[in-house]
Structure formats: C-alpha cells, structure tokens
Amino acid sequence: MTNPNPVSGSPDKEPATEAQETRSEARATPSAPAGDTERAVPATATKQPPTEGPRPTLGRLFLDNLWAANTVTVTVLAVLLAMLVGAVLIIVSDPEVLATYGYITARPADALNASWTVVSEAYANLFKGAIFDPDAVGFTAAMGPISETLTYTAPLVFTGLAVALAFRGGLFNIGAQGQATIGVILSAVAGFALPLPPGVHLLVALIAGALGGALWGFIPGILKARTGAHEVINTIMLNYVAVYFLSWIIVQSGVQNPNRSDAISKPVESSAQLPRLLGSDLRVHAGILVAVLATWFIAWLLNRSTLGFELRAVGENPDAARTAGISVTKTYVLVMVISGLLAGLGGSNMVLGSTANALTPLVIAQIGFDGILVALLGRVKPWGVLLAALLFGALQAGGNRMQSYSGISLELVTVLQALIVIFIAAPAMVKAIFQLRAARAARLQTSLAKGW
C-alpha cells in the first residue's frame, strides 16, 4: 500500500500531457451501451463545457442588446420609421383625406395631395411647436417652442434617470410614477404650508419631494433586500397606493383649496417656486438646470464613485459582488432609495415649476411611466437619458401645437413616442428573449449534464 512512486505502479499509462488536455473538458463518450467493456473511442466534444458563467438574466441580455444598438443611426431611423407610421395614422384618422381615397383610381393626385398636405402640415407644426417657428416675431415668440420643450423635458430627465439607475443596479423600478406622486405631494405641502423665506422655501420643498420619493423607493428596496420580494410587483402596488393617497389628500381640509369645490389643493407659495429662466412669459424654469446637474451627478456616481462601482457590480453579477465583499442587500436598498429620490424630484418639478402650482389628481401626468421609456430610449445611460428626455419633451411640446393648429389629436404624439421606443427597444427585447431562450436551453442541458 505504501508506494513511494505513484508513477511506477500505474497500470494506466496515460501520458501526462494528454491527461492535462482532457482535464478541462468533460468529454462525451458516445460508445456502445454502457456495458461495453472496450475502451470507448474518444470523441472531441463539440459542446463546450459549461464554464461560460452565470446564467444571463433577461435584464442583462436586454441591456447588452440595447447597447449593441447604440448608434445615432438607429435612433434616427427609429424616429423616421415612427413618423412614417404616424403619417399613415394621420391620413387614416382624417375623414376628408380618407374621402379622397374613395376615388383614388379616378384622380390619384387628389388623394396624394390631400395626404401630403395634412401630413406635412402636422409635422411642420410639430417642429414649430417643439423647436423653432420661422414665422415668429420677437424674442418670446422665437424662444417659445424651446421653452416649452425644456419645460416638458425636465421632469422626464429625473424619472428617466431613476429608472436607468435602478436598471444598472439590476432592479426594475416600475414605481417611478408612485415615487413621483409622493414627491409631488410632499413638495406641494411644503410649498404652501411652510412659511419660509424665498430660496430656503424652494430648497425645503425640493428636499421634501426628494425625501418622499426616496421613502417610496426605500419600501420595495428593503422588502427586496430582506425578504426577496420582487421589486416589480411591489413598485406597481405602491404606484396604486401613491395615486389613491394623492386623490385622498387633495380633498382633506388644510390641503384642499378653500375657495374651490373640486379636487385641487392650495397653490404653492411663490417663494417655493422654481424661478423662470427667460422672463415670466416663457415657462422654462430652473428645473431643467437641476435636471442637467442631476444627470451629471448620476453619471459621476455610476462611473466614478465607489458606490457606483458597487451598484454596477451588483447589477451585473451579484454573486461575484457578494464574494468580493460588497453587500448586495445594502446596495439594493441604496439603489432604490436614490432611484426614488430622483423620481421624487421629478414629481417636485411638476408642482414647483410652471406646469402647475397646485395638486390635482392628474398633476404629474404620466412622467413615471414615461420615465421607463426615456430610460430605455437613453440606453439606461445618464447622458442618453437626458437626450431621450429632450426628444420626448419636444414631441410633447410640438404635439400641443399640432393639436391646436392642425387639429390632430395629442394622443398621436403618445403613439409616436411609443412607436419610437418600440422600434428601438423592441428589437433589443426580442433579441434578448431569444438569446435567453437559447441560453436557457443550453443551461437545461448543462444542469442535466453536470450531474454532480
């Protein structure tokens, strides 16, 4: 039993090099049935051993595909395609133009002319409303469209950043809407209930909104960290809670405007309002500056801070992060708190800016849900989010003019927004799902093959 030299007593004369070659590969031996006592003919395994890492998550794959498509061309093409589909919708929804199609075989020029007129006019108004109206006279009129665009952009930057940040940390924050709702409530209450000097008052109101959103993000964060409860379900549920809380609190005495019988709160004091940037005739306010600042800060946080490093590590591979001593649970909570804080600031913008100065049930519109689209369109990168928010803000502002000048319903703008996102995000999604399928199939085999 005591053999000093293991080599000499070996019946197996396998050379060492061969042994090492085969070491890393679990080789399939498709020999005759197991009972065959002869040496099986070794076959080169085409299937790679399952060393290729942790199973990719849907979110991960989606992100990869989204970034893989990250070219200006793709975005421009998506916008053009969306406008093309939008053009069809404009034509179809206009009864007069549609009527010309009734005799298109007799006089095709009529139909084409009518179509061209209605579509070009609509998109011209979209452009004039969003960017620049060449017919405008005077500074205010010339800057009007940009001012409108920026006004709509600001809150979307915050909610977009909120969703993007959570995504990078490996979490789907569907709750930006709820977080923004709590933010708008606290900002408004701080705005009309606290007697504070100008400047300080604004700061307090903004902080109140941020804290409200942070709290609303903390709840699903801590639930995820402590109990593993899925953040998607919890944030959706908290959206409902927040929205109905808003409807309830508006009509409470002390909050409701005493001069009104409908659901509207007292107005925010002027000392708590974000200052307008280009005079009182233009709606653009300091919110957009805060938004740019926030974008810069989140970009720094993600790429240049230790917290961002932890956040990205946890988002990409929580197992490796944990092994490297990063607290995954703590990071999840922090991500949700910061994400909620951003969404809360988005909410604050809706009542401290120029969009509204009092709470109503629809005060924040859809900024939370639009934030998801903005984040995806911006490829969940901070500066991308800012650009995406600008595009959405422009569509919103232009849509208003399109509605009033061309009589085309504002909903068409929503459809356009949706189409743009679908053209960009959906291929990534579809690819991600297919790759996940492939990966899962491979994984299934792997888990079967791995055995022990």
Next chain:
Amino acid sequence: MEPGEIHALLGENGAGKSTLMNVLYGLYQPDEGEILVDGKPLKLKGPSDAIAAGIGMVHQHFMLVPVFTVAENVMLGAEQVKGGFTGFLDRRRARREVAEVSERYNLRVDPDAVIEDLPVGIQQRVEIVKALTRDVDLLILDEPTAVLTPQETEELLTVMRSLKEAGKSIVFITHKLGEVKAIADRITVIRRGKTVGTAEPSASRDELAALMVGRSVRLTVDKKPAQPGKPILEVAGLVVDDDRQVRAVDGIDLTVHAGEVLGIAGVQGNGQTELIEAIMGLRPVLAGSVTLDGQAVHGWSTKKVLRAGVGYVPEDRSVDGLVKEFSVAENLVLDIYDQPPFGKGLSLKPDAIAKSAKERVEQFDIRTSSADAAVGTLSGGNQQKVIVARELSRPLKLFIAAQPTRGVDVGSIEFIHSRVIRERDIGTAVMVVSSELDEVIGLADRIAVMYRGRIIGVVGPDTPREEIGLLMAGITPDTATTTADGPGNEDEA
C-alpha cells in the same frame, strides 16, 4: 447490458458519466460512435425517442411539478384523455396505473399525494414509477443516492433488487463504492471520458478506488521544503449547512500555519465549498469557531474578512470571481475598489486603477488586448490569472484558493502554481482546495482529506496516491499516518 442486470457506472466528478447517460437518453447527440439496442443501432433525437426505445432516466434533480399530485406527475407528458374531443384527463386511469406499478414492484406511493409534501426519497420513487409506467426496459439512475438519507438509500437498493427480479436492467451512476459493491452485477469505471476498466463486485475497494482516482504523472511543482510558522487559521468544531439546509460541514478542526500549504483533497460535494464559504463569511457558521491570527472572525462580513488579510480565489470564477462585463482593470480591484489608492471616500481614482492594472497585467502575464477589455473576452486561464493577480496584490495572512486551476490551460496552471508557492515562501498561510488530486499532492505540505463534511485524515504529501484515494472514498486505513477525527465511514458496508 444484459436484461435483469444492475450495471454500476463509477467515476470521479466530471469523469463523463452523466454526459454518457445524457447521450443515452437522447439529451445530447453523440459526435461519434453509436448506440446499439438489441444489436440494432439507435438514433436518438430526444428523450421521447429514448422512451420509445425503452430507456428511462431518473435525473439527479427530479423533473416533477411540485404542486401536482403523484398521479398527475406520472401522466404528465403522456396524458390519457377520455370523452373524445372534449379532452377530459383520465385521472382515474392514471391513478390506477400508479397503483398497479406500485403494487407490482413494491414501490409504495400514494397516487393522490402532492409532490411538494413528499420527502425526497418518495419523490425519487415517483420518478421511478413514472419511468416504469412508460414500459421501460432500461432504467438509468443518475446519482440516485446523493440526496438520500442512509435509510432511504437502503430502501432504494431494495427497490432496485425487485426491479432486477422483474427483468429490468438498471444503470446505476455513482461514486460511492459501498453502494456499488452492495448492488451491482458489473462495474464500469470511467475517468476523463474513457472507460478505464471493468470489475466484478467482488473486486476489493482498493482496486475500485485506484481505478476511479486513477494514476497519472504527478504535476511537478518546484518548491523548497516548507518552513511553517505560527498558526494563522484555526478552525474548531465548525458546523455549516448547505443551501438545502443539509449539514455540509460537520465538526471540522483544522489549522493552517504561516508559510505552509494545506491541501484539502476530497471528492467534490463533501463539504469543501461550504467550509471555505463559511471561513469567508459567505455562509453562516452554525457552531464552532474560525480564528484568524488569534482573532475570532466567524460572524464577520465578507468585506471584513477580506480586509483582515485573506485572499480568496472562489471555485467558480465566472459566477463568483469575476464580473464578466467589467473591464480587466475593474475586475482587478473588485474587492479593493474602496481602498486607497483606488478609492477615497465616495470617489474612485480611475488613474490609479488603470496604472495598477497595467502593472498587474504585466506581472501576472495576463494576455489581453488591453486592460480596458471586458474580462469575459479573455480565455479561462487568463480570467483565472486576473483573480489570482487581484488576490495576491495585497499583503495577506491567509490565501485560500479553491479549484485554482479548473478549466485552465497547462501554461497558466504552472504559472498559478508557482505564484501560490511564492506566496507560501513569503510567509502566508495557504489553503488549496482541489478535486484534482495531482494538484493537491503537488502543492501541499500537508493534505487534509474531506469526506462527508469531516476531515477523515491528514497526511503528508509523500503519502501514496492510493492511500489518499481510499481516504477520499471514505476508507480510513488503520495505518493512516495521522488521524484528524472519527472515521466517518460507518455506513459503508
């Protein structure tokens, strides 16, 4: 394979047993060679072909729907309907079939019990019943005893005997020698994808163990004799559970001294992973203590353990060791990103990270297009070198390397080994866990063999391979040079 035969397939981890059986069951396609059933070659495109050919398989991980009843699970995939097109499931018939099969082969199962309420042993029985209702002649049991208690194992063996009497053939995959000897009619030993021998059950355990572990040229690692210093890591009475809350480490005592390499040998799944994770603060310590350089560290966070001067190479690099989407540079600071000079307060210092990365890439010969390349684009060996570089780039008291060269090319293996020895020579306590016996023998100054959550023996590196192989299979020779704790092979009949 003869009718009515129990054929055991014996082999180490990753020897290719499961792969072979998956080919037989049609899950994998063979690249070469063919499968003969009753003398006729068989092409299997998937499990359904295999079932049609009379081959059934019970996987190591059960394929049952937890919320369905036994009968529903058995009919799953072969649902019988009645009432023509209305498609009512014929539950009565399924129940009857289950009862029949249970009766015939003496497999007691209640057709109406819900799977998730049943203990593992019974769930496995349901799997067997499921296979039998499909009229299989050949039943493949993949590592069936891995999840069973000794009593359940005993019952399973009884079931297997009664199936054999009924003329069914069984392929029994395992690496447990005792069970093989108890039940098999014929034994085939597989190693590294090749049949290395067949044996009769009358063969001695020694012969089987030798065949299974194999003998090949020892990996040569140049090293001077160790000069052990004071004890750095002391583990006493450690008890740890695995993810399924099953005891994985069952009272381990061990000591690693400064300037020595303690190798942990053992067939995988005998608690090595859990032992290391418990030391690293990744897994709760249920009882016992872990002391690092005189300081009790059990209950510490992983970060605190790392900061205390422990370097750790996790056994699964792509899951636990690296963030694949991160750059090489980022991965090189994955667990020290917040320490100067790489991070200060909240901010990272990208210049310092890049500079250090450049140095590491050179020092550790990491072959990459640039330090900014995603680590996932590197080869396995270079990925592993990134981890080793990261862990060996700070002053350590203890260095733990789990499977440091798994899936790594020969050149990198040599490099990593020399680095491990260099770390030992500067006075770090080193612990190497490997399922490659060659690696453990080559690196270690002392070898502790783990078996079923215990250390079954501590031997010197000059101990013959056969002896260590036997220890790995749970057999303590009376002449063992050193003993750690109890024999722990009581149920090896």
